[in-house]
Amino acid sequence: MALVHELSWSVSRSGLLADCPRSYYYNYYLSWRGWDRSAPVERKKAYRLKKLHSMATWAGDSLHVAIADWYAEWARAGAPPPREWVTERALARLRGGYRDSRDRAEEWDRRPAKVTRLAEHYYDDPKVDESSGEAGRYGKRFVERIEKGVATFFDEPELARCRETAPEHWLACEELGTIELFGTKIYAIPDFALKDGGEVWIYDWKTGRPRERDRFQLALYCLYAEQTWGVEPTRVATVDAYLTTGELVEQRFERAELDETLARVEDSIGRMRELHFDADAGVGDAADFPMLEQGARACEWCNFRELCGR
DSSP states (O other), rough: OOOOOOOOOOOOHHHHHHHHHHHHHIIITTTTTTTTSSSSSHHHHHHHHHHHHOOOOOOOOHHHHHHHHHHHHHHHHSOOOOOHHHHHHHHHHHHHHHHHHHHHHHHHHHOOTTTTHHHHHHTTOOOGGGTTTHHHHHHHHHHHHHHHHHHHHHGGGHHHHHHHHHHGGEESSSSEEEEEEETEEEEEESEEEEEEEEEEEEEEOOOOOOHHHHHHHHHHHHHHHHHOOOOOOEEEEEEEETTTTEEEEOOOHHHHHHHHHHHHHHHHHHHHHHHHOOOOTTOGGGGGGGOOOOTTTGOOOOOOTTTOOO
């Protein structure tokens, strides 16, 4: 089936538009069809930059993937693997991605969706300079984050439900799902969800610092649970598990706050619709998506800083 450019919504997409409209434009519009060999140079450039990772996001993804694989292996083998299995798997992915980024830059340029490339290498960040030893010190930080995250997952008593509930009670594990709200496709990826008695529990693994939109995301998952599993959303328990710090935040939502969440989603979709255009028909006007002011901190780690001349 042919790919068609359409407007969809997710918490991350909404957050990117709020954080930087120009980055939102590059990510969802200019990069569209940048994978085609016949695509204009500017589209190809935006698409390649979209595929960059940072060490922080790559480490977080590696831990997420290892935990999801742990659940998959448990379901396949009939028993959960040991914690060392998760640590080794996550660190192997972290280190493999780093090596690919360092050693396979030319291949990444041809196939950015198939090869890992870190923004630190792409932008010649001194933090990954190996001759000075900075790369080793920098990488150690992320090794320690993964080790801490594994320790939280396996040692935290409040996560016992996640570690002990049998596979027949699982509802989702890192599965991309969709619902529809306000005539728009809504994407959601619950990290892990299970049924315990008459309640549904949804867990979101976090490897960064707490943000205001984390609670917004959990409320959205309650609405997702209502449409997907037919559960009353006020009977959904949600947990933000900040694995690298050991902080756990349990949230339950009353109907009034869920109604506020719906209103917030509707407002966000409305703003997106005002800016939306068919990227199959052209690249649009970047001026409709303002840049952040010069010197904004977010620009320091944005994948698209090259396109903005920053």
